Amino acid sequence: xxxxxxxxxxxxxxxxxxxxxxxxxxxxxxxxxxxxxxxxxxxxxxxxxxxxxxxxxxxxxxxxxxxxxxxxxxxxxxxxxxxxxxxxxxxxxxxxxxxxxxxxxxxxxxxxxxxxxxxxxxxxxxxxxxxxxxxxxxxxxxxxxxxxxxxxxxxxxxxxxxxxxxxxxxxxxxxxxxxxxxxxxxxxxxxxxxxxxxxxxxxxxxxxxxxxxxxxxxxxxxxxxxxxxxxxxxxxxxxxxxxxxxxxxxxxxxxxxxxxxxxxxxxxxxxxxxxxxxxxxxxxxxxxxxxxxxxxxxxxxxxxxxxxxxxxxxxxxxxxxxxxxxxxxxxxxxxxxxxxxxxxxxxxxxxxxxxxxxxxxxxxxxxxxxx
Numbered sequence: 001x002x003x004x005x006x007x008x009x010x011x012x013x014x015x016x017x018x019x020x021x022x023x024x025x026x027x028x029x030x031x032x033x034x035x036x037x038x039x040x041x042x043x044x045x046x047x048x049x050x051x052x053x054x055x056x057x058x059x060x061x062x063x064x065x066x067x068x069x070x071x072x073x074x075x076x077x078x079x080x081x082x083x084x085x086x087x088x089x090x091x092x093x094x095x096x097x098x099x100x101x102x103x104x105x106x107x108x109x110x111x112x113x114x115x116x117x118x119x120x121x122x123x124x125x126x127x128x129x130x131x132x133x134x135x136x137x138x139x140x141x142x143x144x145x146x147x148x149x150x151x152x153x154x155x156x157x158x159x160x161x162x163x164x165x166x167x168x169x170x171x172x173x174x175x176x177x178x179x180x181x182x183x184x185x186x187x188x189x190x191x192x193x194x195x196x197x198x199x200x201x202x203x204x205x206x207x208x209x210x211x212x213x214x215x216x217x218x219x220x221x222x223x224x225x226x227x228x229x230x231x232x233x234x235x236x237x238x239x240x241x242x243x244x245x246x247x248x249x250x251x252x253x254x255x256x257x258x259x260x261x262x263x264x265x266x267x268x269x270x271x272x273x274x275x276x277x278x279x280x281x282x283x284x285x286x287x288x289x290x291x292x293x294x295x296x297x298x299x300x301x302x303x304x305x306x307x308x309x310x311x312x313x314x315x316x317x318x319x320x321x322x323x324x325x326x327x328x329x330x331x332x333x334x335x336x337x338x339x340x341x342x343x344x345x346x347x348x349x350x351x352x353x354x355x356x357x358x359x360x361x362x363x364x365x366x367x368x369x370x371x
Contacts (some may be wrong), residue, residue, distance in 0.1 A: 015240030062181025066092030268293025
């Protein structure tokens with residue numbers, strides 16, 4: 001990889017073009033392009049088996065499962081969530097006419113801090129929407145304990161957590177529902193896509209009605225649903241990518257190990273280590289830069305770009321600082337000191353399966369030498 005070749009923060013996992021063309025030929029022969037077709041059914045079945053879940057519904061992107069989960073569970077009033085995430089997390093709450101309530105995060109993981117949740121509960125609180133940030137599992141046990149005490153529902157935004165397990169069990173089994181994103185930037189992608197995981201057949205049926213305009217039959221509409229179905233072409237693409245995702249995760253792990261080994265003695269840089277008992281997916285490689293490093297996070301961000309290397313400041317700025325939400329009482333920066341610190345320090349280094357040793361060394365050289 002030459003010095004001039006661009007290194008992006010991620011690069012999509014792509015299936016074999018020849019294999020994809022074979023499936024496209026079959027789709028053309030079937031002439032069934034969407035609405036619960038052959039490959040849609042096959043992908044739901046294959047993903048349920050791979051992920052270790054019983055009920056999964058495919059969607060056309062990763063935001064609509066969040067919106068639909070809140071609809072399916074008839075959530076009202078206030079939803080406690082994190083400001084340290086992609087904006088879709090909070091947007092889904094707003095689109096349902098609900099009030100997001102932000103609480104601070106844990107410094108060691110970036111995940112919602114369970115000990116801050118209880119103080120944010122009011123008589124109007126009906127749900128919690130945590131995020132497994134960077135694919136690191138939340139403290140699911142403690143969050144469930146709090147939800148049980150106060151009778152709250154839990155919808156996990158697991159957009160980063162494809163294939164992640166804790167003590168041998170999928171994190172997607174936690175809470176009442178979990179959502180996934182299959183966007184092109186994710187560990188596993190269907191170009192655009194997503195999924196909603198639930199735990200019983202009746203709930204899956206309701207989800208499937210909601211994502212298809214509310215139709216429960218040719219002439220029966222049972223709810224004001226929307227159109228968020230995944231088509232056959234992306235379903236077929238997803239089936240092929242599923243065959244190679246484990247290999248891609250192993251390659252990502254090798255990149256993460258190389259970064260950790262090279263940066264472990266660099267003053268002013270902190271990064272996330274693997275957690276015992278967790279099967280990680282290495283979706284991201286965030287580093288957190290403090291004053292001991294010698295230059296600021298934004299200065300390093302710019303220096304990388306000078307070398308045609310493009311990191312991303314996931315997640316900066318905080319959702320709570322955007323105009324739609326900054327007027328909320330819970331968005332007060334004094335309420336979110338750790339989240340603000342994380343957002344001001346974070347820089348995600350390039351991380352993808354095809355990042356070769358030469359490319360990783362280019363990234364490391366800039367970070368270590370600050371030039």
